[in-house]
Amino acid sequence: MKKALQEAEMAFEKGEIPVGAIVVVNNTVIARSHNLTEMLNDVTAHAEMQSITAAANYLGGKYLKDCTLYVTLEPCQMCAGALYWSQITKIVFGARDEQRGFMTMGTKLHPKTIVVSGVMANEAADLMKRFFISRRNKL
Amino acid sequence: MKKALQEAEMAFEKGEIPVGAIVVVNNTVIARSHNLTEMLNDVTAHAEMQSITAAANYLGGKYLKDCTLYVTLEPCQMCAGALYWSQITKIVFGARDEQRGFMTMGTKLHPKTIVVSGVMANEAADLMKRFFISRRNKL
Numbered sequence: 304m305k306k307a308l309q310e311a312e313m314a315f316e317k318g319e320i321p322v323g324a325i326v327v328v329n330n331t332v333i334a335r336s337h338n339l340t341e342m343l344n345d346v347t348a349h350a351e352m353q354s355i356t357a358a359a360n361y362l363g364g365k366y367l368k369d370c371t372l373y374v375t376l377e378p379c380q381m382c383a384g385a386l387y388w389s390q391i392t393k394i395v396f397g398a399r400d401e402q403r404g405f406m407t408m409g410t411k412l413h414p415k416t417i418v419v420s421g422v423m424a425n426e427a428a429d430l431m432k433r434f435f436i437s438r439r440n441k442l
Numbered sequence: 443m444k445k446a447l448q449e450a451e452m453a454f455e456k457g458e459i460p461v462g463a464i465v466v467v468n469n470t471v472i473a474r475s476h477n478l479t480e481m482l483n484d485v486t487a488h489a490e491m492q493s494i495t496a497a498a499n500y501l502g503g504k505y506l507k508d509c510t511l512y513v514t515l516e517p518c519q520m521c522a523g524a525l526y527w528s529q530i531t532k533i534v535f536g537a538r539d540e541q542r543g544f545m546t547m548g549t550k551l552h553p554k555t556i557v558v559s560g561v562m563a564n565e566a567a568d569l570m571k572r573f574f575i576s577r578r579n580k581l
Contacts, residue, residue, distance in 0.1 A: 340504060341504075344498050344499065344502065344503055344504045345494075345495050345498050345499070345504055346494065346498070346504050346505075346524055346527035346528050347486070347491055347494055347495055347524050347527075352486055355484075355485065355486055356484050356486055359483050359484050359485070360483065360484070363483065364483055365479060365480075365483045365484055365485050366485075379523055379527075380519060380520075380522065380523030380526060380549050380550065381519075381520050381521075381522075381523025381524045381526070381527065382520075382523070383519065383520075383523070384518055384519030384520025384521070384522070384523050384549070385485060385486050385520045387519060387520070388485035388486075388518075388520065389485045408549070408550055409548050410519050410523070410547070410549060411519065411547055
């Protein structure tokens with residue numbers, strides 16, 4: 304999760320909502336990404352989406368079996384929907400997104416997917432808070 | 443919707459689940475795409491996702507205001523989640539996806555988005571049926 308937080312910090316520095324993600328298989332990081340929706344002008348450029356695509360590319364197959372996604376924020380409907388299709392083995396996320404997270408929205412994951420929440424949640428939430436405070440101060 | 447069906451037929455010819463999409467603004471087609479999940483080994487390569495990215499690229503902004511997405515099949519959780527973020531004005535889809543469509547799954551769209559369903563639904567459903575029959579015969 305530390306590596307995912309480093310990715311989130313990279314997003315912060317670019318003026319992007321600071322969310323970072325990595326995908327791990329057999330203790331090896333096979334994908335790392337951070338939110339790029341502003342830079343790419345693309346609502347689909349969430350950290351998780353990029354990591355899913357990159358991990359599948361690395362594996363040479365679209366299913367992320369035996370993979371764990373670490374992401375600093377609870378995934379949204381779109382990302383949870385993509386994770387559903389990927390049949391990923393495990394998702395570990397940091398802070399809850401009470402408003403737009405997949406748990407609040409009721410998005411379904413693949414029945415085989417294990418979810419762990421709250422890992423380094425304070426660090427992830429603090430980063431989000433700092434981002435929105437800094438953005439407000441710029442207005 | 444005819445153009446979206448043409449895209450779906452292109453997917454069929456490539457051995458992809460036949461779903462096609464276009465995005466229209468002011469009577470101009472600004473994006474067209476078809477499902478490429480097999481070719482790209484990427485669960486995120488649904489027709490809608492590609493059209494959202496392409497339309498935003500054309501517009502130079504990530505929000506698809508005044509845009510209409512025509513898609514041959516009811517969008518899934520992932521695509522509906524992306525459409526939520528895009529704040530698209532209108533979604534017109536063909537056939538229902540009773541199992542994995544966003545209506546069944548309860549995925550939320552943006553409150554401003556208008557949804558029209560059932561347009562050329564028989565043609566879209568027939569194409570899907572033909573695809574799955576042809577695939578079964580190959581096994």
